[in-house]
Amino acid sequence: MSSMGSVARLELRRLLVRPLAWVLAALTLAQLAWRFVLLLGNFLDNQVKLAGTPGAPGYTDLVGIPLLGSTLTMGILPFGLTELALLVVPLLTMSTLAGDRANSTLPLLASSGTSPAAIVLGKYFAVLLWLLGWLALTVAMPLSLAHGTHMDSGKLAAAVLGLALTLAALGAIGVACSAFASLPAVAATASLTLGLALFTANLAAQKAGVGNGVWNWLSLSTHLEALLRGLVSSADLVWFALVIVIALALAIRRVATDKERG
């Protein structure tokens, strides 16, 4: 196992022994289960109407994908996974590096010959593993009824890919904020603000009737929405990759300068 693997294992252990990760998982999954039941209820109530409409949306469109994000439904239902992620990811990532800095354990990692890249990536992959597990448990809800309905697996797979990339991007932003902050609370606030700004950057443009401008391109929701609709385009994938790479590169740079700053 590389030094990055050792850091990832250490970080995952720290994540799993703290109550925060378990409380967040329990509360958010309970809320998502409630949303799932409400979506399913609506779907069953409208069965007759849907059956008589040619080309009507099915189980995937009305239950599976809205569970992951409410950007398409905009209903008054409880939050989808995307909206919850905007809050959960900052809370999970806030201690990754800021906590080590506050505990004075970051120099210990540096003195073990572990490179700044291995420290940052190890911590990032540990958080990402937790987030992907959270996504898997959420997706298991609509999948549990797949045998009794007609599931559009391609569309659901595109949506899951979109959510996985969203979690990866928010996780990278959270780790970067944690790298720059001296206290976990500051990191969480910065990460939440950045995530919300990135998610809603296109709102003003949309209200002004601009659908294809810079603000639309900058916004996370623009790229996620396409994937939630089942459209996988390389432009969207590149956007997510860019955000992840830039955030992690900044975090690595910041940890590397810790040796110089002292």
Place this chain on the structure above:
Amino acid sequence: MTLPHPLLKLDQVRRHRAGRPAVERLSLTLDRGQILGLLGVNGAGKSTTLAMIAGALKPDEGRIELDGQDFATHPALARGLLGWLPERAPHWPELTVLEHLQAHARLRGLRAGGLKQACESTIERLELAPLLRRLAGVLSQGQRQRLGLACALLHKPRLLVLDEPANALDPVQVAALRKVIREEAAAGAAVILSTHLLAETTAVCDRVAILHEGRLRHDAALDGDHAALEHTFFEIAMNGKDQAA
């Protein structure tokens, strides 16, 4: 047979901290089996020097060589070669003592059987068995020092860097610490320890270096004369204060 290079060599090392010089043009060497005591009043630059030797801080100028290689260009040398106990023994409060040992062993490249053996021998050596399941966050300062020392010793480093290792230890634990330091040196490791306690230095070190205001003011072998060392130390410390005033 003489070895071609010392285990540790500092050459004209400088470092600023908080806008003031913390270490000024420091040069010293340390050979295998030597125990060097780094003495100085608070703020003399001891912890900064040790953090640079441990690879946690980068010198602004100068060069640090470990086993003949430039530490700046080979930072991974620290992995197997160096063990560091920082001041106040930092830890992850949510992990148990055993989890700390395992994590440090993995970070130092130990795996499977080697990891288990290293942990077991260190637990036995530092009598950590009763503490294994305890969270590091609830340990006393003395217990945390022992845990920090165990983490520094796990991988049998050839250079042991100890920053105020006797802090918060009771007299029995201090005696055990001295025994461990002597055993490490006897096994061929070089040990550098910082302290502001003269008795600590005379008890275990065979060489002493005195830092004052970041500069090396004294570097000589110890002849066991506690009074002479005390006189030298106070002369440097008081003269330094006079000059500063």
